[in-house]
Amino acid sequence: MPLTTGFLAGLGWGLLAALAEGLPLLLQGSPWPHLGSRLLALAYLAALYGALCALLGGVLGAVASIVLRLARRRVSRAGLFAAYAGLFAAVTLAILWLQRFDPGTPGLVFALVLSGLLGAGAGWLLYHAARGRAGLWPPFRAVVLATYLAALVAVLTVAGFRAYLVDLPLFNPAVTSQVATAEQPNIVLITASGVRPDHLGVYGYDPEISPSIDALARRGARFEQAIAQASWTEPSLASLLTSLYPSELGIHCRAAISCQPHLDAERRTLAEALQDQDYRTQAFLGHPWLTDELGFAQGFDGFETVRAEGPFDPGPVRNRTMGRLLGCRQDAAACRLMVKGYELLFEPAIPLDWGGDRINGRLTRFLELHGSERFFVWVHYAEALPPYNLEPPYRPMPEGELASRERRLRRLGYWELGDPFTPREELLPLDVQGLQALYDGEVHRVDRLVGGVTKLIDAFRLTDRTLVVFTADHGQEFLEHGGYTYGHSLYDEVLRVPLVLAGPGVQSPGQVVDTPVGLLDLAPTLAEVAGASLPPEVEGQSLLPALQGQALAERPVYSESLYRVPHELKAVRQGDLKLIYHVDDDRFALYDLSVDPEEQVDLSTQDVSAAEAMATNLLEWMAHTRQVAEDLPRAAPPEEFPDAVW
Numbered sequence: 001m002p003l004t005t006g007f008l009a010g011l012g013w014g015l016l017a018a019l020a021e022g023l024p025l026l027l028q029g030s031p032w033p034h035l036g037s038r039l040l041a042l043a044y045l046a047a048l049y050g051a052l053c054a055l056l057g058g059v060l061g062a063v064a065s066i067v068l069r070l071a072r073r074r075v076s077r078a079g080l081f082a083a084y085a086g087l088f089a090a091v092t093l094a095i096l097w098l099q100r101f102d103p104g105t106p107g108l109v110f111a112l113v114l115s116g117l118l119g120a121g122a123g124w125l126l127y128h129a130a131r132g133r134a135g136l137w138p139p140f141r142a143v144v145l146a147t148y149l150a151a152l153v154a155v156l157t158v159a160g161f162r163a164y165l166v167d168l169p170l171f172n173p174a175v176t177s178q179v180a181t182a183e184q185p186n187i188v189l190i191t192a193s194g195v196r197p198d199h200l201g202v203y204g205y206d207p208e209i210s211p212s213i214d215a216l217a218r219r220g221a222r223f224e225q226a227i228a229q230a231s232w233t234e235p236s237l238a239s240l241l242t243s244l245y246p247s248e249l250g251i252h253c254r255a256a257i258s259c260q261p262h263l264d265a266e267r268r269t270l271a272e273a274l275q276d277q278d279y280r281t282q283a284f285l286g287h288p289w290l291t292d293e294l295g296f297a298q299g300f301d302g303f304e305t306v307r308a309e310g311p312f313d314p315g316p317v318r319n320r321t322m323g324r325l326l327g328c329r330q331d332a333a334a335c336r337l338m339v340k341g342y343e344l345l346f347e348p349a350i351p352l353d354w355g356g357d358r359i360n361g362r363l364t365r366f367l368e369l370h371g372s373e374r375f376f377v378w379v380h381y382a383e384a385l386p387p388y389n390l391e392p393p394y395r396p397m398p399e400g401e402l403a404s405r406e407r408r409l410r411r412l413g414y415w416e417l418g419d420p421f422t423p424r425e426e427l428l429p430l431d432v433q434g435l436q437a438l439y440d441g442e443v444h445r446v447d448r449l450v451g452g453v454t455k456l457i458d459a460f461r462l463t464d465r466t467l468v469v470f471t472a473d474h475g476q477e478f479l480e481h482g483g484y485t486y487g488h489s490l491y492d493e494v495l496r497v498p499l500v501l502a503g504p505g506v507q508s509p510g511q512v513v514d515t516p517v518g519l520l521d522l523a524p525t526l527a528e529v530a531g532a533s534l535p536p537e538v539e540g541q542s543l544l545p546a547l548q549g550q551a552l553a554e555r556p557v558y559s560e561s562l563y564r565v566p567h568e569l570k571a572v573r574q575g576d577l578k579l580i581y582h583v584d585d586d587r588f589a590l591y592d593l594s595v596d597p598e599e600q601v602d603l604s605t606q607d608v609s610a611a612e613a614m615a616t617n618l619l620e621w622m623a624h625t626r627q628v629a630e631d632l633p634r635a636a637p638p639e640e641f642p643d644a645v646w
Contacts, residue, residue: 011050011053011054011057014046014049014050014051014052014053014054015046015049015050018045018046018048018049018050019046174280174370174373175280175281175301175370175373176278176279176280176373176374177278177373178278178279178373178374179372179373179374180374180375180462180465180466181465182464182465182504183504184277184374184529184530184531185465185466185467185503185504185505185529185530186374186375186376186377186462186465186466186467187274187279187375187376187377187466187467187469187526187529187530188376188377188379188453188457188466188467188468188469189376189377189378189379189469189471189522189526190379190380190381190450190453190468190469190470190471191237191240191378191379191380191381191470191471191472191473192380192381192382192383192384192446192450192470192471192472192473193233193287193380193381193382193384193385193472193473193474194382194384194385194472194473194474194475194476194486195384195443195446195472195475195497195498196443196472196475196476196493196496196497196498197226197475197496197497197498198496199436199439199440199443200213200214200443200498201213201214202214202217202218202222202500203222203224203498206440208444209440209443209444209447210443210444210447211447211451212447212448212450212451212454213447213450213451213470213498213500215451215454216450216454216468216470216500216502217500217502217510218509218510219502219506219509219510220468220500220501220502220503220506220509220510221500221501221502221506221508221509221511221512221513221546221547222498222499222500222510222511222512222513223499223500223512223513223517223543223546224512224513224514225496225514225515225516225517225573226471226496226497226498226499226516226517226518226519227495227496227497227516227517227518227519227557227559227573228472228473228474228475228494228495228496228497228518228519228559229245229246229518229519229520229558229559229560230246230474230559230560230561231474231486231487231488231489231490231494231495231559231561232473232474232486232487232561233287233289233290233473233474234263234289234290234294235249235562236473236474236519237290237296237380237473238263238295238296239519239520240270240471240473240519240520240522240523241263241269241270241271241296241523242263242267242268242269242270242520242523242538243270243520243521243522243523243524243534243538243539243540244267244520244537244538244539244628245520245539245558245560245625246560246562247560247562247622247625247626247629248537248539248625248628248629248632249263249264249267249629250264250629250632250634262294262295263294263295263296263298264295264634264635265295265298265635266632266633266634266635267298267632268534268535269298269299269523270299270376270522270523270526270527270532270534271283271298271299271300271376271378272298272299273299273523273527273530273532273533273534274299274376274526274527274530274532275299275301276532276533277530277531277532278374279374279375279376279530280301280370280373280374280375280376281299281300281301281302281375281376281377281378282300282301282302282303282366282370282375282376282377282378283296283297283300283302283303283304283305283377283378283379283380284304284305284359284362284363284366284377284378284379284380285303285304285305285306285359285378285379285380286305286306286355286356286359286380286381286382286383287305287306287380287382288305288306288382290305290380291305292305300378302366304362306355306382355381355382355383356381356382356383356445356446356449357449359379359381359449360449360452360453360456363377363379363453363456364456367456367457367460367462371460371462376526376530379453381446381449381450383442383445383446383449384439384442384443384445384446384476385442385476385485386435386439386476386485388435388438388439388441388442427479427484432478432479435478435484436478439476439478450470453468454468463503464504465503465504466503466504467501467502467503467504467505467526467529468500468501468502468503469499469500469501469522469526470498470499470500471497471498471499471500471519471522472497472498473497473519474486474487474494474495474497475492475493475494475495475496475497476493476494477489477491477493477494478493480493480598480599481493481599487561488561489561489569490559490560490561490569490570490571490580491580491599492578492593492597492599495559495571497519499517499519499522501525501543501547504529505529505544505547505548506547507547507548507549508549511549513543513546513552515546515551515552515554516554516557516573516574516575517543517546517552517557518540518557518558518559520538520539520540521540521541521542521543522540522543523538523540524538524540524541524542524543525540525542525543525544525547527542528542528544529544537628537632541553541555554574554575555574556572556573556574556617556621557572557573557574558570558571558572558573558618558621559571559572559573568582568583568584569581569582569583570583570618570622571618572614572617572618572621574614574617576592576593576594577590577591577592577593577610577614578590578591578593578599579591579604579611579614579615579618581615581618588604588611588615589602589604590602590603590604590607590610590611590614591603592607
């Protein structure tokens, strides 16, 4: 009797826990957007939690049976059931309360005492309720067993027929019935954090590093002077998606201030414009700060990022009731069981490490399900950001003297090297060469991922009606001006990015455009390709004439940096001349990139007339962006980031 009662008490408590955790998923739709997926999640929770709690209850029952036999005591079934339920309640409440306190604090003792009292009270109430109704026990047992068996059958059915079920409209409903054509093609936007053009073969580097990107450029159009509007990821890509400058978007982050720039909900994005043209929109992003909470999901029918973790991933499980109860660690058997079951039923989360491979797998599945619809897909890879991966099959550290730098580079730490406010050991020339060698390996890794995308498009026979765009959010510094990583300056090693467009609309494959352009020109370009419209306040211009062989009108391209730098920076590029404005110092620096591409010689005191003319232009632009920022409507900052600077 104690064994059976413990088993059933655990089963009942597991079903209750599954409902408590699963009903919010069912009602809110997170993290799965469709009703069918949410129902399966609830069934999976019921089966998993029921089995685990029943196992635990059986163990408790066996212990109780031994104790009662040794004590030669008999306890009523209702009493045993109430005791088990009280114990489960106490443990669960303790777990919930423990999450509010750090271990070892007085709050820990308080949580244990309070949960024990509440659990004992729940057990006492259940005991008297069961004792007062003699007929309660048999029907209750039948209901518990029937519910659990039904949930188990549902999970087994899904696991056995997932390949079939996932294609049903209940799980992946069609967004549009429109089919892409050469006149209104599919659009695949590939962005890669930190990829510099001067480390790609098609821009004059070792062709073994980037064969796939080079092949894409040979069948498309390559822009020689593409300029990012910011020197770090979030504002740069927010500018790309909206065709507005970071200042106009309300992104004002200063040094030593915690800031997470948010893509304002009032701003209309490229994805929203394409949605209005009956495009299915999907994003697969490998950067931890490109999230729904920060506004980057606007306009996407499907949105997945490396922070889109499911409830059975090792990290979140540790903080959940059953995970804490079972001591779930990443290598624990119970935790592995949860992860494996989740992966069988649902798409697993995109991991921070090797996220690009998982993203390409997601893209494969997307094309299988929705390749017949007209779509816009945004793919973002973060593999080229430090710290760099040292493992094969990517380019290893060179042999000889340079190979000895590896241990030193590990000791120095990659991100610490990029912090301009932290004293650091000075890098030696061989250190820089070692970092660049590792970086080349990561660029080669990104190239392989880009090649995977183009092969998928070919395999699904979509090449003739799919426009592929490859670019980066920013470059990376390797001490050209004393900095490492990115975000510290507005020199070309950070601002100049690759830009390649291949597919319908490109008149002359292999063409090169030398006119400087900005990343904010991409949204107007892709909107025009799709026949969509953007708001009148957008700052970019369409590059479609260049794709058709026409000359682009030369105009200034502006950039700015307001993060991880001791001073606010602005820059303007006009032809071969570039002016950088150190705002707080009220100091200008002028460079002629035609003779000084590494920006080492400041000409502001030599070519005074050019410097003054460009300074006037830059100051007028700054006044314009301030006015636009004041005039545009603003949404409230997200609750998740109350300290964000706007």
